Amino acid sequence: MDFEAIIDNLPLYLEGLWVTIQLVVLALVSGFGLAVPLALLAVSKNSFLSFPAKTYIYFFRGTPLLVQMFLLYHGLAQFEAVRESVLWIVFKEAYWCAVTAFALNTAAYTAEILRGAIEQTPFGETEAAQACGMSKFTMYRRIILPGSFRRALPAYGNEVIFMLHGSALAGVITIVDLFGAAKIVNARYFVPFESFITAGFFYLCCTFIIVWFFKWVEKHWYAHLRPRTS
Amino acid sequence: MFDLHGYFPMILDGMLLTVEVALLSLLIAVILGLLGALAKLSNSKIARTLATVYTTIIRGIPDLVLMTLVFFGGQILLNNIGDSLGWEYIDISPFIAGTLTIGFIFGAYMTETFRGGILAVSRGEIEAALAFGMSKRKVFIRITLPLMVRHALPGFGNNWMVLAKTTALVSVIGLHDMVYNAGVAGGSTRQPFTFYLVVAMLFLCITGLSDLGLRWANRRYSIGVRKV
Numbered sequence: 001m002d003f004e005a006i007i008d009n010l011p012l013y014l015e016g017l018w019v020t021i022q023l024v025v026l027a028l029v030s031g032f033g034l035a036v037p038l039a040l041l042a043v044s045k046n047s048f049l050s051f052p053a054k055t056y057i058y059f060f061r062g063t064p065l066l067v068q069m070f071l072l073y074h075g076l077a078q079f080e081a082v083r084e085s086v087l088w089i090v091f092k093e094a095y096w097c098a099v100t101a102f103a104l105n106t107a108a109y110t111a112e113i114l115r116g117a118i119e120q121t122p123f124g125e126t127e128a129a130q131a132c133g134m135s136k137f138t139m140y141r142r143i144i145l146p147g148s149f150r151r152a153l154p155a156y157g158n159e160v161i162f163m164l165h166g167s168a169l170a171g172v173i174t175i176v177d178l179f180g181a182a183k184i185v186n187a188r189y190f191v192p193f194e195s196f197i198t199a200g201f202f203y204l205c206c207t208f209i210i211v212w213f214f215k216w217v218e219k220h221w222y223a224h225l226r227p228r229t230s
Numbered sequence: 231m232f233d234l235h236g237y238f239p240m241i242l243d244g245m246l247l248t249v250e251v252a253l254l255s256l257l258i259a260v261i262l263g264l265l266g267a268l269a270k271l272s273n274s275k276i277a278r279t280l281a282t283v284y285t286t287i288i289r290g291i292p293d294l295v296l297m298t299l300v301f302f303g304g305q306i307l308l309n310n311i312g313d314s315l316g317w318e319y320i321d322i323s324p325f326i327a328g329t330l331t332i333g334f335i336f337g338a339y340m341t342e343t344f345r346g347g348i349l350a351v352s353r354g355e356i357e358a359a360l361a362f363g364m365s366k367r368k369v370f371i372r373i374t375l376p377l378m379v380r381h382a383l384p385g386f387g388n389n390w391m392v393l394a395k396t397t398a399l400v401s402v403i404g405l406h407d408m409v410y411n412a413g414v415a416g417g418s419t420r421q422p423f424t425f426y427l428v429v430a431m432l433f434l435c436i437t438g439l440s441d442l443g444l445r446w447a448n449r450r451y452s453i454g455v456r457k458v
Contacts, residue, residue, distance in 0.1 A: 059434070062433060062438070063430040063433045063434060066399060067429055067433065070409070070413070071423060071426045071430065074416060074422040074423075075416075075422045075426050075427070079423070165291075165292035165294075167292075168293075168294040169294060172402055179298075182295070186302065192298070192303040196303060197303075200291040200295045203290065203291050203292055204290040207289075
């Protein structure tokens with residue numbers, strides 16, 4: 001083991017780490033924004049609304065993230081209409097292709113988590129909300145969605161970790177994220193063990209931070225469920 | 231749009247390889263998962279620690295990083311060992327590296343699933359078996375293992391679905407699976423979108439078929455369970 005090349009290239013790894021964080025945060029934020037309406041459509045009793053949402057969720061959960069990313073990165077150039085539209089400014093960049101693919105992917109998984117959480121809302125809660133004279137919109141805003149977010153929290157924590165791990169795929173399409181940095185170091189110095197173990201170590205640290213963060217949030221949000229200690 | 235220019239058989243060849251990798255790594259994952267679960271539930275502190283380190287590290291590092299680590303790093307490691315023992319040069323094929331890594335990764339997930347399943351087997355059944363004078367090994371093979379399947383099946387199914395999709399990563403280390411072949415076909419016909427879409431549909435077929443199979447198995451293994 002020879003970590004000299006790694007120490008020399010630590011700035012590269014840190015830059016990669018920063019790109020990874022950007023990718024994950026951008027994907028999670030926009031994915032979550034997309035997931036809430038998707039979940040609401042999916043629980044709708046009107047099948048004209050729920051069918052498209054369910055198909056979207058089925059497609060993105062049933063196919064590999066790598067293929068979804070390739071569809072955008074390699075695939076979109078096939079269509080002249082896309083190449084000549086304003087969208088091309090965005091999609092000719094590997095970075096934005098990756099962000100879009102990750103966001104669409106995590107939106108499907110998050111929507112499925114939220115759908116399950118919404119469907120588990122205790123009937124009494126909505127009944128009480130109706131008895132108070134709340135409109136449907138108010139009921140969702142005040143009762144159903146906040147409760148569902150709380151129920152969805154543990155599963156969402158896992159999804160965040162999966163997104164972090166999935167983001168390593170960005171390194172495949174020329175983006176210099178953590179994995180991309182490891183690839184560069186390996187190619188330059190031919191130190192496969194050291195380079196990838198270092199990347200793995202950074203990912204492991206990120207995973208631990210995310211786990212710790214969600215434990216902290218759970219402690220806060222589940223305060224009323226904790227056994228009483230006197 | 232779906233004119234495939236005669237490349238479809240090549241994609242199907244790739245699909246066969248994808249399924250091979252998936253099934254082989256599933257086998258490894260199940261064996262590792264059972265061993266891991268037993269280690270986690272054993273009385274030996276060393277075994278418990280080892281299993282915990284295994285599951286924590288594997289589940290904390292992206293599969294792609296682990297796979298490249300095994301593929302590039304394993305090659306060097308093996309040849310260093312080989313040099314000192316005087317072996318011939320050994321080549322790690324992407325197939326072996328991919329299958330082993332995926333099996334190794336999902337072994338960690340299976341460990342957790344099987345552990346939960348084993349814990350869900352009611353204590354009374356095991357006590358009864360012990361009262362019959364069965365040895366510990368016999369109790370595990372005759373009682374715990376078959377009863378554990380029912381509880382572990384939903385988690386097992388989820389793991390299998392994720393595993394099947396993870397096999398797409400073997401294309402990155404150069405294995406000619408269906409994602410790789412779609413890239414080749416898409417490149418030469420200048421229709422990458424079409425070919426990747428076909429691959430996506432084939433993956434949906436795999437996951438859809440497995441879903442049917444798993445539902446059947448679930449029904450089969452919950453015969454005699456009263457539902458609310």
